[in-house]
Amino acid sequence: MNRLLPHPALSAMLLIVWLLMANSITVGGIVLGGVFALVLPKFTQPFWPDRPRMRFGRAFLGYLGIVLLDIIVANFQVAWLILFRRNGDLRARWLVVPIDLTTPEAITMLAGTISLTPGTVSSDVSADGRYLLVHALDVDDAEAEIARIKTRYETRLQRVFA
Template sequence: MKRLLPHPGLSAMLLIVWLLMANDVTIGGALLGGVFALVLPKFTQPFWPDRPRMRFGRAFLGYLAIVVLDIVVANFQVARLILFRRNRDLRARWLVIPIRLTTPEAITMLAGTISLTPGTISSDVSADGRFLLVHALDVGDEAAEIARIKTRYEARLQRIFA
């Protein structure tokens, strides 16, 4: 099975993205997407020598649920900030977040999650991979915001990439 699907997560993602881009689910489109989902990971396998170990179970689904919920809530918060606050009242801050994640895939997933959430954007990872630089649009308490990111995202990612 590993020879046919060297990266099952990548294959599933390719098939889903193909069907979404086609904007129509047909048998031919699904078959062509399936071919891409099987062939592309096989050709890119030499470039992924150390595939990360991920748990795609309850921890992953919980993480996705938290991220989607946070994106929806943050959209309303940012809209409220833009509509009802003046620019000079915003408390924009640069946050330096110490991270304990060790794999590049986990760090990238954390940075991507932060950037997907409106009002925050990941800017840089330190050269040693131990700190993440994040810009936040409105922060009252820096320590509380850092703790929130670490408990909501980083702790869950540590369970997924264990």
Template sequence: MIARLIPHPGLSAFLVLTWVLLTNSVSLNTLVLALLLGLAIPVLTASYWPDRPRLRSPVRLLCYIGLVVWDVIVANFQVARIILFMPHDQIRSAWITVPIDLPSPEALAMLAGTITLTPGTLTADVSADRKALLIHCLHAPDPDATRDDIKQRYEARLQRIFA
């Protein structure tokens, strides 16, 4: 019953928070409207998102987000250096395939987003059976090392976060 009324508690909390941030004030009518939206939208969209993602450890998720933010900062300096100082003929772009073994589509989406935001890599597509990601590297002298790096640094952590 409760699972039907609140299909995604995380999404509900996120919607309430977003609405309060949007109105930029915490008053009774803001909260009532926020709760209303937070309850209605997940129910109305439940058929598009049937399974609830199972988080195994939220603490690890926070650590993961911290790691990604740090990597994004480092990534930007690397990409800036490539754009500014590397001549065209030295930039070696490459397509690579990364085989993926993740339990849920949510984890896969998170990995794809992480890859796009971090050093010189960009997720371009996923195989139709969701077992491999197509990634474009801006400058990868050693594509195999990039692939192993993605698998060890991000995928292994996500496997531990999502059950």
């Protein structure tokens, strides 16, 4: 199975994206998308020699649920900030978040998660990969926000990429 589908998650994603781009589900679209989903991961396999092992079970679903919930809540929080607070009242801050994740894929997933959540943007990773620079729109306590990022996202990602 590993020889036919070296990256099953990538194959599934390619098929789904292909069908979404086609904007219709037809037999031809499924067949052509399936061919791409089988050929492209096989072709790119030499470029992924040390791919990380991810757990797509309970750990990943828990992480995904927390992220989706946080995105929804943060949308309302940012809307409230924009509608009811003056710009001078915002407490925008740069946060330097120490990270314990080791694989580039996990660090990228953490940075992407932070950027997906309205009100925060990941802007840089240190050269040694141990710190993440994050801009937050409205932060009362910088240390508490850093601790929240670490406990809500990083610890869950450590379980996903274990």
